[in-house]
Amino acid sequence: MRGRLLAALAAALTLIAGGCGSISGSAGEFTPARPGVLTVATSTVPTAAFWEGTARRPTGGFEYELARDLADRFGLGAVRVRIVPFHRIVAGQLGGADLGLSLITPTAERERSLDFSTPYLDSPPTVLVRTGTEVPDLASAQELRWGVIRSTTFVARIHEQIAPETATTTFDSQRAVLKALEGSRVDATLFDLPLAVSLAHHSGGRLEAVAQLPEPEQIAVALPRGGDNVEAVDSAIRAFIADGRIHDLLARWVGSQAANAERDLPLLRTSRR
Amino acid sequence: MSALATISIESPSGAAWEFLILFAVVIVGPPLVQRARVPGIIGLLVGGFAIGPHGFNLIGAGDTTVPELGELGLLYLMFVAGVELDLNLVRVHRNSVVGFAAITFAVPMGLGAAVGFGLGWGIPAALLLGALLASHTLLLYPTARGAGLSADRGVATAVGATVLTDTAALVVLAAVSGSQLAGGSTLSIAAQIVIGLAVLLAFTLFLLPRLARLAFRYLGTDRIVRYLLAVASFLAAATLADSFGIEGIVGAFFAGLALNRLVPNEGPLMDRIDFFGAAVFIPVFLVSVGMLLDPAVMFGDRTLLLAGLFILASIGGKAIAAGIARLAFGYNGPQTELMLGLTIPQAAAALAATIVGFDIGLFDQSVVNAILVLILASIVVGTILVDRSVKQVARPLTSDRLGRRVLVTLEEPAQAPLAFALARRIAAPDNGVVHGLLASPPGEAPSRRELLAELGAAAFAADLDAEPTLLVHESLPDGVVNAAAAERASLVLVGQHPAAASAFGSAGETVAAVAPAPVAILIGDADRVSRVHLSRDGDSAASELAAELAARLGADGGATVAELSAGELCVMPAASWELLANPPQPAPGAAVLIVPEA
Numbered sequence: 001m002r003g004r005l006l007a008a009l010a011a012a013l014t015l016i017a018g019g020c021g022s023i024s025g026s027a028g029e030f031t032p033a034r035p036g037v038l039t040v041a042t043s044t045v046p047t048a049a050f051w052e053g054t055a056r057r058p059t060g061g062f063e064y065e066l067a068r069d070l071a072d073r074f075g076l077g078a079v080r081v082r083i084v085p086f087h088r089i090v091a092g093q094l095g096g097a098d099l100g101l102s103l104i105t106p107t108a109e110r111e112r113s114l115d116f117s118t119p120y121l122d123s124p125p126t127v128l129v130r131t132g133t134e135v136p137d138l139a140s141a142q143e144l145r146w147g148v149i150r151s152t153t154f155v156a157r158i159h160e161q162i163a164p165e166t167a168t169t170t171f172d173s174q175r176a177v178l179k180a181l182e183g184s185r186v187d188a189t190l191f192d193l194p195l196a197v198s199l200a201h202h203s204g205g206r207l208e209a210v211a212q213l214p215e216p217e218q219i220a221v222a223l224p225r226g227g228d229n230v231e232a233v234d235s236a237i238r239a240f241i242a243d244g245r246i247h248d249l250l251a252r253w254v255g256s257q258a259a260n261a262e263r264d265l266p267l268l269r270t271s272r273r
Numbered sequence: 274m275s276a277l278a279t280i281s282i283e284s285p286s287g288a289a290w291e292f293l294i295l296f297a298v299v300i301v302g303p304p305l306v307q308r309a310r311v312p313g314i315i316g317l318l319v320g321g322f323a324i325g326p327h328g329f330n331l332i333g334a335g336d337t338t339v340p341e342l343g344e345l346g347l348l349y350l351m352f353v354a355g356v357e358l359d360l361n362l363v364r365v366h367r368n369s370v371v372g373f374a375a376i377t378f379a380v381p382m383g384l385g386a387a388v389g390f391g392l393g394w395g396i397p398a399a400l401l402l403g404a405l406l407a408s409h410t411l412l413l414y415p416t417a418r419g420a421g422l423s424a425d426r427g428v429a430t431a432v433g434a435t436v437l438t439d440t441a442a443l444v445v446l447a448a449v450s451g452s453q454l455a456g457g458s459t460l461s462i463a464a465q466i467v468i469g470l471a472v473l474l475a476f477t478l479f480l481l482p483r484l485a486r487l488a489f490r491y492l493g494t495d496r497i498v499r500y501l502l503a504v505a506s507f508l509a510a511a512t513l514a515d516s517f518g519i520e521g522i523v524g525a526f527f528a529g530l531a532l533n534r535l536v537p538n539e540g541p542l543m544d545r546i547d548f549f550g551a552a553v554f555i556p557v558f559l560v561s562v563g564m565l566l567d568p569a570v571m572f573g574d575r576t577l578l579l580a581g582l583f584i585l586a587s588i589g590g591k592a593i594a595a596g597i598a599r600l601a602f603g604y605n606g607p608q609t610e611l612m613l614g615l616t617i618p619q620a621a622a623a624l625a626a627t628i629v630g631f632d633i634g635l636f637d638q639s640v641v642n643a644i645l646v647l648i649l650a651s652i653v654v655g656t657i658l659v660d661r662s663v664k665q666v667a668r669p670l671t672s673d674r675l676g677r678r679v680l681v682t683l684e685e686p687a688q689a690p691l692a693f694a695l696a697r698r699i700a701a702p703d704n705g706v707v708h709g710l711l712a713s714p715p716g717e718a719p720s721r722r723e724l725l726a727e728l729g730a731a732a733f734a735a736d737l738d739a740e741p742t743l744l745v746h747e748s749l750p751d752g753v754v755n756a757a758a759a760e761r762a763s764l765v766l767v768g769q770h771p772a773a774a775s776a777f778g779s780a781g782e783t784v785a786a787v788a789p790a791p792v793a794i795l796i797g798d799a800d801r802v803s804r805v806h807l808s809r810d811g812d813s814a815a816s817e818l819a820a821e822l823a824a825r826l827g828a829d830g831g832a833t834v835a836e837l838s839a840g841e842l843c844v845m846p847a848a849s850w851e852l853l854a855n856p857p858q859p860a861p862g863a864a865v866l867i868v869p870e871a
Contacts, residue, residue, distance in 0.1 A: 011387070026389070026398035026630075028637040231637035239634025243454045 027239075028231025030074040033098050037078045038071040041097035041222075043086040044174045049198035049253045050103065055081045062194070062253040063101040066120070069245060070099075070221075073236050085172060087151035090114070092225055099233060100222035103192050105153045110222075115230045117237045119218035120246050125157055126196035126261070127211040127268065129188045130181060135210050138162065138270055145169070147177050147186030153217060154190040161213060161270035182206055192219065193265075194250070194258040201257060209261060211268040291338050294324050294331050299556040312412065312652050314620060317556050318645065321563020332564065342554075343561025347628065348525040349554035350621050352507035353546060354410070354439065355529020356536050361704045362433035369430045373598045374437035377616050380597075381590030382407035382445075388582045397449045398635045401626060404445035405644070406587040408622035411435055412652060413615055413659040420663040427608035427666070430598075431615040436530075439622045443526055444470065446626050447519040453633045454518045469517025477510050477527035485535055486736055496740065500545045506532055522625045537706040539678065540738035562624055562645070565631075571642040579643035584650050591617050607665035614658030619644075619651045675791065675821060676703035680760050682710045682744065682753045682784075683768035686724050689731035690800050691864060692768050695842075697735050699764060699825045707732070708760055709741030712752065718745045750783035762790045769796050769856070785869035791818055796856050797864025799840065806832035808845035808865075819846035819868040826866075837863035844868060 033039055045051040045058060053059030058081055067079045084095045086102060092113030094100050103123075106116040127135055135141050142164050148154045150170040158168050169186055171177040178199065180186045191199065196209040221237060223230050240246045250258065285293075298320030303313025324331040332339055363370050385406035389399025411432060422428045451466040488502050507528040514524030536543050570576055595613035598604060604612065627644045630636040679696045683689055689709070696707040711728050713721040725741055732739040746752025757765045765788050785792040807823040808831070823844040837843055839862025847867050859865050 026392070026394040026402070026636055026640055027634055028639075231639065235634040235637045237634070238632055239453070242633040 025232070027235035028229070028233075030076075030098075030229050030232035032074070032076055033096055034080070036076055037080050038067060038074065038076045038099075039080045039082055039097040040067045041082045041084040041089055041094040041100040042102040043084060043089060044102075045081060045083060047103075047174060047195065048202045050195060051081075055083050060253065062249050063103070065249050065253070066240070066246075067101055069240060069249075070233065070236055073239070074232065086149055087172070089222060090151050094222070094224060098223070098229065102222075103195060103219050104222045105217040106220050106222075107153060113225055115223045115225055115227065117221040117223070117230070117234045118241070119220045120237050120241065121192075121194070121219035121250075122216045123192040123194060123219055124212040124214070124216040124262065125154055125190045126193040126209050126265065127188055127213070128181070128191055128196045128199060128207055129210050130184070131205055131208045133187055133210070135188065135268065136266075138268065141188070141211075141268060144187035145185075147171060147180050147189050149174060149177055152190075157190060157213060162268075178207075192217065193262060194254040197257045197261045198254060209265060212262070212265045213268055213270060288338060291332055291336065295339060295557060295560060298324055298560050299552075302560075312656065314412070314559060315649060315652070317559035318563035318566065318648075321560035322566035322568075323563075324560070325564030325566070327564075327567040327569070339557070339561050339564065343558045346554040346556075346558025346561070347625055348507060348511050348521055349504075349550050350558055351443075351522040351525040351625060352503075352529040353550050353555070354621050355526040356503075356532050356543070356546065357538060358436045358530070358533065359432055359538070359704060360436065360530075360533050361702065362429045363436055366426065366429050366433055369426070369598075369602045370433035371437065372601060373430050373594070373612070374434035374441075376597050376601075377409075377434060377591060377594035378407045378438040378441050380407075380594045381587050384586035384590045385583070388586050392582075397452055398630070400445055401449045401630050401635060402583075402640075404442040404449070405623045405626035405630075406583060406590065406619075406647075408439050408442035408619070408626065409435065409591070409616045410618055410620035410622060411615060412618040412620050413655050416656075416659050417611065417615065417663055420666075421668050422611070422663060422666055425608065425611075425666060425668075427604050427612045428615065430602070431612045434616070438616075439526065440530075442622050442626065443520075443523045446629060447514070447523045449635070450520045450629055450633055451518045453635065465518060469514070469519045472517065473510065473514050473519060473524055473527060476513055477524065477531040481506060481510065481528060481531040482535065485532055489535065489738075490733055490736060496541070496545070499542050499738075500549070503532060503536065503542065503546055520629050522629065534701070534704060535736070535738065537700070537704055537738055540706040541740050542738045559624075562628065565638065565641055566645060567638060567642060570638050571646065573639065576639045576642045576646070579639060580646035580650075583643055583647045587619065587647060588617055588651060588654060607662045610658055611662035611666055614655045614662055617651050617658065618655040619648045623648060674703040674705070675764055675818075676700040676705040676825065677763040678705055678761060679707045679764045679766060680710065680753075680757055680762035680790075681707060681739075681766045681768070682712055682756070683728070684712045684749075685768065686711065686727040686731065687798060688768040688795060689728050690734065691797070691802065691842075692766060692795055693732050693735035693737055693739070694801060695795065695826060695866065696766055697737050698827070699766075699822060702825060703763075705763065707737050707739045708762075709737075709739050710744040710753070710756055711741055712744050712746075712749045714749075715745050715747065718743060750787075753784050754788050757784075758789045762788075765790055765792045767792060767794045769794055792869055793822060794856070794867040794869070795864060796867065797842075797859045799842070799859075799862050799864040801840070802842040802864060803840045804829065804842070806830050806837075806841065806843045808833065808843045816846040816848075816868060816870050818870070819844050822866065822868060834859055834865055837865075839863055842866060846870060 042051055045055040046053060050061045050063045051058060052061040058064045071079050082095050082097045089100045089102055090104060090110050141162050144164060145166050146158050146164050147169045148158055150172055177189050181189055193212060200207045200209045221233050223233060302316030302320035306316035307313055322328050326333055382403040385403030386399045389402040414432060417428045447470060448466050452462050485506055489499060492498050507525040510524035510528035511521030515521045592613055595609050599609040623644060627641055631641050676699045679700045681692050681696050683692055700707050709728055709732055711721060711725055722743055725743060728741040732741060744752050744756055767784055805826045805828040807828045828844060832843055834843055834857040837859050842864045844866045847869050856867055857865060
């Protein structure tokens with residue numbers, strides 16, 4: 001009799017819960033903008049170690065593989081890449097994409113127009129220079145001509161922490177700032193450490209990462225503000241961190257260079273610390 | 274003026290600021306809510322919300338200090354949960370404990386899993402939900418204990434069942450998190466979890482107690498080292514669990530169970546563990562959980578619907594379980610209500626499982642917030658039930674257990690090894706504590722204080738968590754009696770050295786006459802005994818107390834004092850005061866434990 005009562009209660013609870021269709025999904029539910037496809041906004045393809053190949057035919061890279069894993073988790077068959085300038089992504093204009101993966105750091109200002117997942121990387125800003133340029137201390141850093149991608153958090157970092165003697169030049173894209181660096185129009189720039197190390201590695205010896213700034217920045221997935229997919233993406237990133245997938249992707253695409261660099265690169269003592 | 278203009282005051286930031294905010298919440302949060310008769314834990318959760326990213330954002334979402342400290346706090350919480358549980362109650366009320374544990378785990382587990390499946394969740398998420406709803410935390414046990422009901426059969430069953438329900442919940446958690454974190458086939462994942470649990474159990478229940486006993490004995494004379502050894506124990510178990518893909522809290526809980534017997538609940542080491550836990554680690558964990566509270570999510574339709582279902586499954590399940598237990602084991606109405614009130618509150622284990630589910634991406638923020646609503650509701654309902662039922666449950670007639678608090682009073686440290694060894698064996702079945710006193714006339718106090726280290730070393734060598742102190746008194750018997758009353762001793766073991774030229778003289782007799790607890794007088798200079806007898810030549814047939822002590826000491830035969838040889842002890846009941854005034858002197862290397870009739 002008691003067993004029947006319990007079974008009836010369990011069945012009733014199951015039915016009640018089943019009737020609450022709008023609250024299903026223990027880790028959030030993902031609804032793509034385009035059925036069956038995860039559309040991802042990023043600023044530059046290729047970006048060494050993060051986006052390999054082309055936007056139409058990406059072949060690998062940390063963030064591309066992360067997008068693939070997200071698509072798999074959400075049961076989506078394909079990943080479509082949409083190129084959107086970085087300053088537009090951080091202004092909340094994802095061009096209709098479901099999410100943005102472009103080494104984006106959450107900031108209070110950006111949170112006014114975007115939602116962010118749990119961070120998937122912690123990365124110190126890293127000084128990238130032409131090989132041979134030495135940046136042993138803040139004074140020598142201040143004498144350099146700095147260039148940086150527009151709308152990145154590095155604009156404020158250079159202004160507040162380094163305070164160079166000449167005005168910082170801003171560029172619209174990663175390609176433009178690298179071209180300016182290699183063409184000696186600027187002497188130094190800042191990138192997130194894994195990217196800086198990868199760019200130096202792929203530059204054929206022309207560029208090198210020489211110092212890291214204090215206070216690492218966090219990198220997270222950007223999503224349209226107020227959308228319904230934040231919980232699902234957030235849970236997915238936590239799961240990928242917990243099961244070691246993020247670690248494996250980093251090891252595969254950036255290798256031990258980033259870990260070694262974080263340990264070996266000297267810390268540039270700046271005015272803030 | 275120009276000098277003033279150069280002064281710049283920056284907005285506070287950095288580790289010192291974060292810790293200041295954190296400790297301000299820990300100090301202010303609980304008393305504020307307790308004024309409204311709400312448990313302090315709620316003050317910490319709400320305080321965490323207030324300083325967190327969804328509140329005043331004093332500690333931002335990107336902060337790693339508080340979550341990392343909170344993670345340590347979670348391990349600490351689970352360790353304390355394991356070490357505090359009264360395993361003796363499981364032994365004493367074996368059948369009802371196992372029966373009630375099975376019911377109060379299975380019913381909410383089944384209902385919780387049914388809710389999960391009904392919501393269309395995957396198997397791991399549904400099982401984890403069931404397990405966390407099936408666990409409970411003895412948040413309201415102090416209320417029952419304060420009402421003098423700790424020995425009540427219903428209370429003892431509820432407390433004992435907690436050991437099993439929380440262990441079962443954590444095993445489910447280990448299996449679920451392991452299946453999510455370990456790669457490979459289902460078979461290889463299952464094998465890894467089973468092997469991991471087997472290794473963890475072998476380490477915590479077999480190796481760790483022995484290692485800890487050795488470490489306490491040889492390194493633990495320093496109180497700081499003893500505390501750090503306890504902390505290192507649960508960190509080692511958590512690390513081992515983690516290396517097998519099992520959540521660290523499972524290891525920490527098992528480490529608590531492993532050290533349960535070595536760390537008596539009322540001993541100085543437990544006091545220290547409780548102090549640091551209550552002051553820092555556990556509040557910080559609760560504050561870090563509160564930082565996840567998001568009103569926008571908590572009061573959303575989805576969260577409230579989930580919370581309603583969870584409350585129905587958890588509290589409903591516990592109520593059904595208590596009802597079945599009433600019919601099956603014959604508890605009366607108030608007892609059943611008290612058991613229900615004790616097993617409804619969700620806190621430590623549920624929070625731990627929820628946070629793990631969140632961290633591994635099984636649960637989203639709505640589920641976490643719904644669980645927090647459940648925790649709040651369960652504490653409120655549990656408090657109402659316990660407050661009401663403790664007034665109706667009859668006080669048990671049983672007196673304090675004999676080994677609960679054994680007070681060892683010695684005049685000569687030479688007797689310490691044997692006295693502490695005997696006290697440990699007497700206290701062990703009750704998971705009791707032993708406190709050592711070195712008696713001293715006022716004039717000799719400075720010189721005798723130096724002997725305390727010798728006494729302490731003897732206590733540690735006997736695997737005791739005891740820190741002997743000096744008892745200075747004009748009249749030593751009076752001092753012993755006063756100390757026994759102050760310590761609420763359940764047994765006073767008085768050492769009387771044969772060569773002490775009756776310094777105690779008839780002190781044992783005086784103590785026995787007026788002590789507020791049973792007394793046993795140890796005579797003899799043996800360091801250790803390998804055989805214990807119950808006396809055949811006492812004044813009376815073996816008294817109940819002497820027989821009980823002899824049984825606890827492992828007596829395996831009868832003997833007279835004259836028959837004793839070195840390494841033997843005789844437990845001797847004494848009905849006449851003449852025997853106490855002129856006690857028999859055992860042979861060198863032997864000892865007698867005289868037990869005056871109460």
